[in-house]
Amino acid sequence: xxxxxxxxxxxxxxxxxxxxxxxxxxxxxxxxxxxxxxxxxxxxxxxxxxxxxxxxxxxxxxxxxxxxxxxxxxxxxxxxxxxxxxxxxxxxxxxxxxxxxxxxxxxxxxxxxxxxxxxxxxxxxxxxxxxxxxxxxxxxxxxxxxxxxxxxxxxxxxxxxxxxxxxxxxxxxxxxxxxxxxxxxxxxxxxxxxxxxxxxxxxxxxxxxxxxxxxxxxxxxxxxxxxxxxxxxxxxxxxxxxxxxxxx
Numbered sequence: 011x012x013x014x015x016x017x018x019x020x021x022x023x024x025x026x027x028x029x030x031x032x033x034x035x036x037x038x039x040x041x042x043x044x045x046x047x048x049x050x051x052x053x054x055x056x057x058x059x060x061x062x063x064x065x066x067x068x069x070x071x072x073x074x075x076x077x078x079x080x081x082x083x084x085x086x087x088x089x090x091x092x093x094x095x096x097x098x099x100x101x102x103x104x105x106x107x108x109x110x111x112x113x114x115x116x117x118x119x120x121x122x123x124x125x126x127x128x129x130x131x132x133x134x135x136x137x138x139x140x141x142x143x144x145x146x147x148x149x150x151x152x153x154x155x156x157x158x159x160x161x162x163x164x165x166x167x168x169x170x171x172x173x174x175x176x177x178x179x180x181x182x183x184x185x186x187x188x189x190x191x192x193x194x195x196x197x198x199x200x201x202x203x204x205x206x207x208x209x210x211x212x213x214x215x216x217x218x219x220x221x222x223x224x225x226x227x228x229x230x231x232x233x234x235x236x237x238x239x240x241x242x243x244x245x246x247x248x249x250x251x252x253x254x255x256x257x258x
Contacts, residue, residue: 011232012239015040018092019238020084022046022075022132023102025053027201028151031227032099032234033057037066039235041097044088045070048102067092075102076123081131089139096143097238098136100129100150100173105203107162118165125169126176133180137189146189147238150177151230152249154197154257170195174249181247190246194233197253199225220255 014036024033025047034057037043043061045068047054054070061068069091073084088095103125106117129150140146155163156170173193181191198204198215204224207215216223233252236242251257 012039012235012241014097014235014238017041017096017238018044018088018094019097019099020044020046020088020095020132020136021099021101022073022084022128023048024099025050025057025070027203028196028199028227028230029099029101030057031231032101033068034061034064035228035231035235036097036099036238037061037068038064039239040066041238042067042092044068044084044091046073046075046084046102048072048074075100075128075132078131078134081128082135084132085135085139094143095136095139096145097147098132098140098149099234099238100132100148102128103151103169105163105166107166109162110164113164121165122169122172125166126172129173129176133176133191137180137184140189141184141187144188146184146187147242148180148184148189148191149234149237150193151234152177152193152195154195154251154253157195157249157251157257177249178247185246190237190243192237192242192245192247193249194230194237195249195251195253195257196230197225197251197256199227199230201227215256218256219253220258223254225252225254
């Protein structure tokens, strides 16, 4: 599909779900991939093993990107292992859903620290090596919740909307160094996260999705691969909704 041979990618939160699909898709196009995880080393190693079995190159690195020192260590590990960094995918994210009047400060902080601050940390750490080589692709995974808001997700919606502003601001800062910065906003996707949703909520989500189904992680990964490619070199500062028409 797209040739990523010679490129090195870091995908945060890539031991499962959408991140796992992104890591495997980038590797399938020739990129060397750093699979990042926080606690599930076994799942991360499974992704690495699958990539290697298919003829690709990958390593697993533990890091909690909500902490700046961890994000820096993650980027340093990529540089040490592969000598460069071309693609950063900010995928790490958590949910702590609750109604506003019931939401605790801890629930708010946990989501903002991982979903938004984590992206800031990883971008900041990745920017310098990308600026030095005058090339880079930064892609953050947002959500239609950041475009339209979602009841019970004030923290999650705020974090994802923040990703959109962060994307546009950093795109302006890094464009002169041939670094593009974009975001992908998925709709409802079949993952472990959505598997636990009540059946009535899933049915309503599908009802409001024009294509009448949930998305697949591989469909989100395909959009990321495109934005990481040479063919997307004239696209920056954009938020691409891959949602089956849900946000409409």
